[in-house]
């Protein structure tokens with residue numbers, strides 16, 4: 302009997318909770334929909350450049366091709382590596398790009414020697430160095446034990462890859478690396494460290510990893526001030542093959558603030574600053590953003606007009622208002 306009473310109480314309690322939940326679900330959207338309000342961040346962005354993507358893993362239109370299967374003229378010391386059948390094979394001495402790079406996206410395909418010879422760091426070793434000093438490891442890490450921060454995809458001696466996505470010797474691996482160069486102050490001190498994000502065969506292996514400095518075998522990682530530098534491929538004495546190498550430099554988009562963040566109410570036409578709250582201030586305390594159009598135009602930079610006009614032009618093509626409310630737009 303006692304169990305039965307508890308059970309009934311639970312049922313009543315569940316009904317009450319359920320009722321509250323349903324009421325909340327019904328009321329919450331109504332609260333949102335009652336305000337036909339848009340957030341305007343007030344930042345004018347540079348138009349992102351238009352580029353043509355590459356076919357498959359090919360270079361996009363804004364890429365610099367470093368090796369297309371036949372031409373290694375973008376590299377120094379290329380005469381000591383072997384180009385044949387669309388690939389270049391690791392030879393005597395490292396190769397460095399003649400051009401220097403800073404922040405960039407690198408695509409490079411590589412294949413470990415078949416049959417596999419050696420073990421650990423002695424098997425299929427090469428490496429890709431940014432600025433001639435920060436290495437993402439190239440190694441035959443297919444069923445080959447070594448220290449984790451030295452296996453394929455590692456930032457050498459600093460960070461192992463998140464997973465081992467290695468293909469067997471003889472097959473082709475793909476690295477897509479997003480490299481953010483370290484930045485230095487005028488006095489040579491570090492302003493911002495290097496970061497790297499990388500995919501190995503389409504799989505994330507490094508996620509915005511912050512480098513502690515350079516990656517030389519005998520020294521503690523450290524930063525020495527430098528500017529853009531070459532990309533280097535390592536000769537470690539193993540005939541690793543490479544193909545389809547391209548790089549894209551990238552820069553942050555530029556922007557400028559054209560007005561403070563504000564809200565625009567599409568029902569009333571009122572605008573008010575975000576700093577004034579979630580709802581429009583009382584009519585008696587008009588905000589600068591809610592002043593007359595003439596006053597607002599005088600107070601705002603010239604760019605504001607074009608932004609607002611563009612925004613309103615876009616709004617004129619907006620869906621029917623009940624549909625917008627349903628979409629939350």
Ligand code: MG
Pocket residue numbers: 426427428438439535537
């Ligand atoms: Mg190496």
